[in-house]
Amino acid sequence: MHALANPARFLRIARPASSWLLAIGLALALGGMAAGLLLTPPDYLQGETVRILYIHVPSAWLGMAGWAGIAAASVSQLVWRHPLAAVAGRAIAPAGATFAALCLVTGSIWGRPTWGTWWEWDGRLTSMLMLFFLYLGYIALGSAERERGGEGRVTAIFGLVGAINLPIIHYSVLWWRTLHQGQSIGVTGSSIDNALLWPLPLTMFGFTCLFAAAVLMRMRAALAEAKIEARQRRMTQP
């Protein structure tokens, strides 16, 4: 019963939350993208190409935040055996993989006109590609373990160990000489001028809401599927 109590409470919040997040996220992301395409000035060096910033940075953030979420879910599954943790981890993975891929693709498209190359094996690009492959591994491992009827503990351990890649991505531009430039936005401020910066919080927050909406919808789907499976099991063996 304890296992059911939490999901029931979760669903009471998740049902309205997923629609709200979807609506707010769509408004902010579309508004921010329109502003980034039409309203901001070009960059002094890159010109119009700099507009890719407004989608590249949120993708990078969500690709990494997604794995941070998987790691948190893994800890709460391994340590506290939270009934929703495995569901959350598996729901985050496809969304995180999508944004990690978007980060790589938009970065590649940005690299060609600025750096003069689609792809280079520098520290930042390579570690980000590694994150994408970690997502694929996590998804494959998760579905394999689920098919065998396991609790997903191996998957959770993989999610935890994979988190080591996050500081590597973040610090790659400091530890190693890379083609990718350093961090623009830190705790102390930003090296992006305000005239160019302002649509970025809109797309950051907007895409984050859309990410959260996708995760909640995946969790609701997983919980409904689990309910169906449990009922069918009860019906086949009375």
Next chain:
Amino acid sequence: MNPWPFVIAAYAVTVGTTGALLMWALATMRRAEAAAEALKRR
């Protein structure tokens, strides 16, 4: 080099992929919740 084809391509890929992710999540959720509901009523 004309920057606009690159900018447009990047935005198109982002909008298309994010849209596909959300549609897939929404469709699978609707289907699963409808099936669970139908099973409960039986």
Next chain:
Amino acid sequence: MKPKNQRLVLVAAAAAAVLAAVLLAMWGLRDQASYFYTPADVAAGKAEEGRAVRLGGMVESGSVRRQPDGVTIRFSVTDGQARTPVTYRGIVPDLFREGSGAVAEGRVVKGTFVADTILAKHDERYMPPELGNLAAERKAGKTLQR
């Protein structure tokens, strides 16, 4: 100890061990994982003659010379400590300019870097053109110090 706390300690210890191992490996790799050599490395002989390597640095202001054949350029790359002369035949990226960062792929031949490819490296600052031109006049040399 309750089993829940035991699991917490176990997970924390395992995570700390993996973190330490990986950080150690990264620290050991920091030279190999560097994407390019700097002019100071070239001056110190770290980039072997004739071996395919990358050279990164700021394109020195006033150093770009187009050769009479029209397709070859010569310039020097500096990291503030040393400078390396570079020759390159071909088209450079739009962002390649004096006082800005560049990465050249090629080899060292008798103290000169013969490049096959030139990539532009920009820094983490973004600003509108009217501000950017002011900053460019003051000349920024921050990017390549890392």
